[in-house]
Amino acid sequence: MACQSVAAVMDEQALLGLNPNADAPYRQRAMAYFEQLKESPDAWEVCAKALSQGDDHVKFFCFQVLEHQIKFHAVLNAAQQQLVRETLMKWLQCQQLMNAQPEKAFIRNKAAQVFALTFVCEYLTLWPKFFFDILSMVGLNPNGVDVYLRTLMAIDAEVVDRDILHSAEDTRRNTLIKDTMREQCIPSLVESWFQILQTYQRSHPELTCQCLEVVGAYVSWIDLNLIANDFVNLLLAQMSMEELREEACDCLFEIVNKGMDPVDKTKLVESLCQALHAAGFFSVEREEDVDFLAKFSRLVNGMGQSLVLSWTKLVKAGSAKEAGATLQALETKVPLLLQLLVHEDDDISANIVGFCYDYLHVLKQQAIMLAVIKKLTYDDEYNFENEQGEDEAMFVEYRKQLKMLLDRLAQVSPELLLEAVLRVFSNTMNWQTASFMEVEVAIRLLFMLGEALPASHGAHFSGDTMKTSTLQEMMRTQLVSCGVSSYQHSSVSLEFFETVVRYDKFFMVEPQHIPGVLMAFLDHRGLRNNSPKVRSRVAYLFSRFIKTLKHMNSFVEDILTRIQDLLALAPLENGFAPLLTSDDQLFMFEAAGVLIVNGESPxxxxxxxxxxxxxxxxxxxxxxxxxxxxxxxxxxxxxxxxxxxxxxxxxxxxxxxxxxxxxxxxxxxxxxxxxxxxxxxxxxxxxxxxxxxxxxxxxxxxxxxxxxxxxxxxxxxxxxxxxxxxCEAKDLQEFIPLISQITAKFKQQIFMPLVLAIFEVMARPAEDNDQTAALERQMLRRSYFSFIQTMTGSGMNEVMANQGAENIERILFTIIQGAVDLPDPVAQKTCFIILSKLVELWGKDGLPGFSDFTYKHIVPACFLAPLKPTFDLSDAQTCLTLSECALTLKTIYLKQGAEFLQFLQTEYLPSLQVTPQIAQELCQVLQQPDLKVLKNYIK
Missing domain, CATH: 1.20.1050 (Glutathione S-transferase Yfyf (Class Pi); Chain A, domain 2)
Known part of the structure; x- marks a missing residue:
C-alpha cells in the first residue's frame, strides 16, 4: 500500500532535496524517495506524467527514474510500454514549442539516453517506426533536431561503440538492430542528415557540427554509396567554413577509415585528395589556424595509413597491378606528409607520425627488393664469350647469393616480390630501346618468381585466380606476345627460353601461344641461333617443352620436317662444325620420339x-x-x-x-x-x-x-x-647390371655362363704392382657378390637352385671365401647378407644337403671371419659386417632350432677350445628375442 500511495502524487517535500543548494537532510530524503520510486513497479508512472512540469532538477530526476525502470524492469505490460512511448513523444513535442528557451543540455542528453534505451528494447518488436515517428515529429525544428541527433549518438553508444563490452546476447541483438536499420531506415536517416547539414550550416553551426559527428559515427557500418558525391562535396565545402571545418575534417577522417575493398578505398582516397588539393588545402604553409591543421594532419594520416593498408592487402592478394597503382598514390602523398611532419606545432607533427612509420616500412621492403634487383643486373664488361673468366665466375656466384636473398624476401612477402617484379617488368618491356642488361634482368626476375613463389602463388597457373593473373599477364603480354624473343643478345635469348620452359604450364592454359613459341625454338632465335651456347641450351629446353606439352597434334609433322637436318649424324670428313653437338642431338631425338608417340596419328x-x-x-x-x-x-x-x-x-x-x-x-x-x-x-x-x-x-x-x-x-x-x-674385369663388372635386369625380368638361364666367366677372370694371375687391375678386380668381386645378393633377395633363388649341385657348391664356396678370406669389409658384409638369406630360404631341408653345408662351412665362417687379423673393429664397415655375422648365426638358430645349439655345445665350440661355460652362455644369448643382445655379445 505504501508504494501505491507513493504513486498517486509526487512528494513535493522530497523533491525539494533535488535542488543543489538544499540542506543535507532534504538531499537524503530526496535520495530515499528516488530509491523508493525505482523499486516500485508502477510509481514511476507519476514521474512520466510530471516530465513536462517542474524545474530542471525535477525533470532530470523524472528521466532518471524512467531510465532505471526501462533498464532494470524490462517486463512492462503493454499499457506501461505504451505510456513510455507516449510520454517521450509528448515531451519531444513540447521541445518544438520551446523556441525561446530550450531545455538545458544535461536534460536533453538524459532524454536522449532514455530514447535510446527505449529504442533498443522496442525497435525490433513494438516500435519499428521509431525513427519515422521522431522525424515526422521534429521536421526541421532546431530543438527537435537537436534531440534527434543526441538520440542517434546515444543509440551509437548503446549499439555500436566498440569500446563498450557487450555480452554475447547483446552483441547478437545489436547486430540484428543494425541489419534491420540498414534494411528499413538508414537511407531516410542519411537523407535527414543531408538536409540538416544543408539547412543549418550557416544559421545553427552547433547543430551542423552535431550532425557531422553523427555521420562520422554511423559511416563505419552503413553503405558508403549512400554518402554519395553530393555529401562529400558538402563536407569539402564545410572544410572552408570556420565554425565547421574541424568537425567536417573529423567526419571525412571517419569516412576514410571505413573498412572497404582496397581498390575502392584507393579510389575514394584519391578522389578526396584531388578535391582537397584543388581547394588549396595542400598549401599547408599558408594555413594559420593550427587547430584546424591538427585535424587536417589527422585526416592526411588516415588517408596515408588507409593507402598503406590497401597496398598491403593487394600485395597479399597477388594483385600486383592494383598494388602498383596504390603504391603510386601513396608516393604522391609524401610531399604533403613531409610538410606536416616538419610543422613547428607538435600536435600537427605528432598526428602524421603513424603514416610516416607505415610508409617507411613499405619503403624499407621496396628498397631491399629494388637493391637486389639492381645488383642482379650484368655490367657492360661481362664477357659472355668467356664465362670462365675470374670476374665472370665471381659474378655468377654473387648472382646465386642474390637469388637466395630474393627467395628469403619471397618467404617474408611473396606478394611484394610479385608486385616489385611487375613494376620492373612493365618499365622494361619497351625492349626495343632498352639495354640488354635491363631486358635480361627483367626476364630473369620473372624466371626467378617460379622458384621464389610457392606454387599457390600461381607458379603453376592454377588455384587462386587473383594470384595467378599477374604471372599470366606478364607471360602473355610482356614475354610471349611482345616480340622480345627477337632481342639479339645471347643472355636475353637464353633467359627467354628458360622462362618459357619454367612456365610451360602457362601454355596449357593459353595454348594459342604455342605456335609462336615453337617458331622461336626452331628458327634463328633458338636452335639456329648464332651462339653455340644458346643452341646447346635450347636443344635441352626444347626437349623439356615438348615433353611437358605432349599433345601438339597439329604441329608434329611440321616440327619433324623442320628439325630433320638437326637429327643427322655429324659427318666425320667435311670439317664444318654442325649446329648441335652430339650431346645436344640426344635431346632432339628424345623430343622427336615424344612427338611421334604422343601424337594422334594412326x-x-x-x-x-x-x-x-x-x-x-x-x-x-x-x-x-x-x-x-x-x-x-x-x-x-x-x-x-x-x-x-x-x-x-x-x-x-x-x-x-x-x-x-x-x-x-x-x-x-x-x-x-x-x-x-x-x-x-x-x-x-x-x-x-x-x-x-x-x-x-x-x-x-x-x-x-x-x-x-x-x-x-x-x-x-x-x-x-x-x-x-x-672379358676383362671391367667389362664383366659393367655387364652384371644388364644380366641382373634380364634375370629379374625373365628368370633366364644365362646365370651360370656369367658366373663362370667371372670365375675365369678371377683365376687369372695378376701382376703384383698393377694397382688399376687390382682395383678393377676388387670392384668386379663386389659387383659379383651384389649380383648374387640381388638373386637371393628378390625371389630368384630358384635360378641358383636349378644350377646343379656342383655349380651351386662352387658359388657357395666363393661366398664363404668372400666372407672369411677377403680383406674387403664391403664384400664381407654382402657375403654374410647372402649366407643369412640362403639359410632362411634353403635351411632345414629347403635344399638337399644345405643343412650339412651350413654346419660345415657357414657356422665356421661366422667365427673365423672376426678372428682374422685384418678384421678391424675400429672401422665402421667392419662393424656392420660383424652385425650381419651375428644375424647369420641368429637365422641358423631360428631355422635349425635346438639341433644347432647342440651342435655348437657338443661339436663345434669344443673344437675351438671354448669352455663349456662360454658355450652355454652363447647358446643362451642366441635364444634371446632381442638381436641387439647377440650383436653386443659377439662384439
Missing amino acids: VERKQALMRSLLTPLMDAFQLLLAKLLQETEEERQAALADALSHAVGFASRTSKAFSNKQTVKQCGCTEVYRDCLHCFLPALSCPVQRGALRSSVRSFLHRMIICLEEEVLPFVPAASEHMLKD
Missing part, C-alpha cells in the same frame, strides 16, 4: 614416322662399322667408334617416349626397334674400340628390355656370348 603413320627417324641411324651405323673394321689408324678408329656410339645412343634416346612394351606395340614400333637390335649387336664382336661400342650397345639393351620385354630374349644368348668373350 598407328601406321606413327610406325612410318619412327622408321624414317631410325632408318638413317641404322644405315649410317652399318657403313661406319664396316669402315671401323678396315681402319688401322687409332685416332680414326676412335672417331668412328664415337660416331657409332652416338648412332646407338640416339636410337636409344627415342625410346624414352615409351613407358613399357604396351606403348611400343600400340605405336606399331616393335619391328623397327628389333631391326635396330639386329643392326647394333654385331658391334659387340668388333675387335677394336671394344669399350665404347659395348657400353653403348649395352645401354641400348637395357632400354629394349623395358620397351620390348620378351621380344629381346632371342637376342640375349648372342649378346651374352659376345659380352663374355675375351
Whole structure:
C-alpha cells in the first residue's frame, strides 16, 4: 500500500532535496524517495506524467527514474510500454514549442539516453517506426533536431561503440538492430542528415557540427554509396567554413577509415585528395589556424595509413597491378606528409607520425627488393664469350647469393616480390630501346618468381585466380606476345627460353601461344641461333617443352620436317662444325620420339614416322662399322667408334617416349626397334674400340628390355656370348647390371655362363704392382657378390637352385671365401647378407644337403671371419659386417632350432677350445628375442 500511495502524487517535500543548494537532510530524503520510486513497479508512472512540469532538477530526476525502470524492469505490460512511448513523444513535442528557451543540455542528453534505451528494447518488436515517428515529429525544428541527433549518438553508444563490452546476447541483438536499420531506415536517416547539414550550416553551426559527428559515427557500418558525391562535396565545402571545418575534417577522417575493398578505398582516397588539393588545402604553409591543421594532419594520416593498408592487402592478394597503382598514390602523398611532419606545432607533427612509420616500412621492403634487383643486373664488361673468366665466375656466384636473398624476401612477402617484379617488368618491356642488361634482368626476375613463389602463388597457373593473373599477364603480354624473343643478345635469348620452359604450364592454359613459341625454338632465335651456347641450351629446353606439352597434334609433322637436318649424324670428313653437338642431338631425338608417340596419328603413320627417324641411324651405323673394321689408324678408329656410339645412343634416346612394351606395340614400333637390335649387336664382336661400342650397345639393351620385354630374349644368348668373350674385369663388372635386369625380368638361364666367366677372370694371375687391375678386380668381386645378393633377395633363388649341385657348391664356396678370406669389409658384409638369406630360404631341408653345408662351412665362417687379423673393429664397415655375422648365426638358430645349439655345445665350440661355460652362455644369448643382445655379445 505504501508504494501505491507513493504513486498517486509526487512528494513535493522530497523533491525539494533535488535542488543543489538544499540542506543535507532534504538531499537524503530526496535520495530515499528516488530509491523508493525505482523499486516500485508502477510509481514511476507519476514521474512520466510530471516530465513536462517542474524545474530542471525535477525533470532530470523524472528521466532518471524512467531510465532505471526501462533498464532494470524490462517486463512492462503493454499499457506501461505504451505510456513510455507516449510520454517521450509528448515531451519531444513540447521541445518544438520551446523556441525561446530550450531545455538545458544535461536534460536533453538524459532524454536522449532514455530514447535510446527505449529504442533498443522496442525497435525490433513494438516500435519499428521509431525513427519515422521522431522525424515526422521534429521536421526541421532546431530543438527537435537537436534531440534527434543526441538520440542517434546515444543509440551509437548503446549499439555500436566498440569500446563498450557487450555480452554475447547483446552483441547478437545489436547486430540484428543494425541489419534491420540498414534494411528499413538508414537511407531516410542519411537523407535527414543531408538536409540538416544543408539547412543549418550557416544559421545553427552547433547543430551542423552535431550532425557531422553523427555521420562520422554511423559511416563505419552503413553503405558508403549512400554518402554519395553530393555529401562529400558538402563536407569539402564545410572544410572552408570556420565554425565547421574541424568537425567536417573529423567526419571525412571517419569516412576514410571505413573498412572497404582496397581498390575502392584507393579510389575514394584519391578522389578526396584531388578535391582537397584543388581547394588549396595542400598549401599547408599558408594555413594559420593550427587547430584546424591538427585535424587536417589527422585526416592526411588516415588517408596515408588507409593507402598503406590497401597496398598491403593487394600485395597479399597477388594483385600486383592494383598494388602498383596504390603504391603510386601513396608516393604522391609524401610531399604533403613531409610538410606536416616538419610543422613547428607538435600536435600537427605528432598526428602524421603513424603514416610516416607505415610508409617507411613499405619503403624499407621496396628498397631491399629494388637493391637486389639492381645488383642482379650484368655490367657492360661481362664477357659472355668467356664465362670462365675470374670476374665472370665471381659474378655468377654473387648472382646465386642474390637469388637466395630474393627467395628469403619471397618467404617474408611473396606478394611484394610479385608486385616489385611487375613494376620492373612493365618499365622494361619497351625492349626495343632498352639495354640488354635491363631486358635480361627483367626476364630473369620473372624466371626467378617460379622458384621464389610457392606454387599457390600461381607458379603453376592454377588455384587462386587473383594470384595467378599477374604471372599470366606478364607471360602473355610482356614475354610471349611482345616480340622480345627477337632481342639479339645471347643472355636475353637464353633467359627467354628458360622462362618459357619454367612456365610451360602457362601454355596449357593459353595454348594459342604455342605456335609462336615453337617458331622461336626452331628458327634463328633458338636452335639456329648464332651462339653455340644458346643452341646447346635450347636443344635441352626444347626437349623439356615438348615433353611437358605432349599433345601438339597439329604441329608434329611440321616440327619433324623442320628439325630433320638437326637429327643427322655429324659427318666425320667435311670439317664444318654442325649446329648441335652430339650431346645436344640426344635431346632432339628424345623430343622427336615424344612427338611421334604422343601424337594422334594412326598407328601406321606413327610406325612410318619412327622408321624414317631410325632408318638413317641404322644405315649410317652399318657403313661406319664396316669402315671401323678396315681402319688401322687409332685416332680414326676412335672417331668412328664415337660416331657409332652416338648412332646407338640416339636410337636409344627415342625410346624414352615409351613407358613399357604396351606403348611400343600400340605405336606399331616393335619391328623397327628389333631391326635396330639386329643392326647394333654385331658391334659387340668388333675387335677394336671394344669399350665404347659395348657400353653403348649395352645401354641400348637395357632400354629394349623395358620397351620390348620378351621380344629381346632371342637376342640375349648372342649378346651374352659376345659380352663374355675375351672379358676383362671391367667389362664383366659393367655387364652384371644388364644380366641382373634380364634375370629379374625373365628368370633366364644365362646365370651360370656369367658366373663362370667371372670365375675365369678371377683365376687369372695378376701382376703384383698393377694397382688399376687390382682395383678393377676388387670392384668386379663386389659387383659379383651384389649380383648374387640381388638373386637371393628378390625371389630368384630358384635360378641358383636349378644350377646343379656342383655349380651351386662352387658359388657357395666363393661366398664363404668372400666372407672369411677377403680383406674387403664391403664384400664381407654382402657375403654374410647372402649366407643369412640362403639359410632362411634353403635351411632345414629347403635344399638337399644345405643343412650339412651350413654346419660345415657357414657356422665356421661366422667365427673365423672376426678372428682374422685384418678384421678391424675400429672401422665402421667392419662393424656392420660383424652385425650381419651375428644375424647369420641368429637365422641358423631360428631355422635349425635346438639341433644347432647342440651342435655348437657338443661339436663345434669344443673344437675351438671354448669352455663349456662360454658355450652355454652363447647358446643362451642366441635364444634371446632381442638381436641387439647377440650383436653386443659377439662384439
